[in-house]
Every structure is written in structure tokens, then in C-alpha cells.
Amino acid sequence: xxxxxxxxxxxxxxxxxSLAGLIVYFAIVGLDKADKLASTIGVVxxxxxxxxxxxxxxxxPSGADRVEDSGNATATSGGSANTGVRGGxxxxxxxxxxxxxxxxxxxxxxxxxxxxxxx
Numbered sequence: 001x002x003x004x005x006x007x008x009x010x011x012x013x014x015x016x017x018s019l020a021g022l023i024v025y026f027a028i029v030g031l032d033k034a035d036k037l038a039s040t041i042g043v044v045x046x047x048x049x050x051x052x053x054x055x056x057x058x059x060x061p062s063g064a065d066r067v068e069d070s071g072n073a074t075a076t077s078g079g080s081a082n083t084g085v086r087g088g089x090x091x092x093x094x095x096x097x098x099x100x101x102x103x104x105x106x107x108x109x110x111x112x113x114x115x116x117x118x119x
């Protein structure tokens with residue numbers, strides 16, 4: 001069993017236990033208090049569902065090219081320097097964060113510090 005599937009299983013168990021606990025609690029305290037508490041819980045869950053995705057860091061799409069904290073590169077005499085992402089086909093998802101300096105010296109030299117797709 002992978003780590004991800006264990007986390008999902010643990011989440012499902014916690015959810016089921018929470019749901020069972022709420023049902024038992026609502027049955028014990030009566031419908032009036034249960035209704036008030038359920039309304040409050042509903043508002044909190046709605047707010048978390050609405051704002052939660054905006055508070056979490058964005059992750060790159062799966063299968064995306066990713067470069068982070070690359071070094072410096074220099075191209076001379078018509079060469080090519082790249083510290084980011086270079087692709088040969090159609091543009092796909094790619095992320096470059098804090099790439100290094102790319103420097104081109106001489107005629108026909110090319111430097112790139114970001115994303116370059118050649119289609």
C-alpha cells in the first residue's frame with residue numbers, strides 16, 4: 001500500500017468517525033441544539049471549501065517540466081546557453097523558478113533563462 005493510499009484511507013476513517021460522532025451527539029442533545037450546531041458547522045465547512053484552495057500553494061501539473069535554482073550558463077561563438085526549460089515539440093506545461101543567468105557572447109549566440117519551445 002503506497003503512502004498516498006494510506007493517507008486517503010486515514011482521511012476516510014477520520015471522516016467516518018467524525019460523522020458517526022456527530023450523529024450520536026445530535027441524538028443525545030436533541031434536535032434544537034443539533035440544528036444550531038449543524039448550521040454553524042455548515043458555515044465553517046463552506047468557508048473552508050471556498051478559501052482552502054486559495055490558501056494552499058499551487059503545485060505544477062503532473063508531467064510538467066520543472067526547473068528550480070539552476071546554475072549560470074554562457075554561450076560563445078554561436079553556441080546556445082539555457083538555464084530554464086527547452087522543448088522540441090509543442091508547448092506543454094512547464095515551470096521555471098529562480099533560474100540562473102544565461103549569457104550569450106559572440107555572433108549568433110543564444111541565451112535563455114526561461115522557457116523555450118521549438119515547434
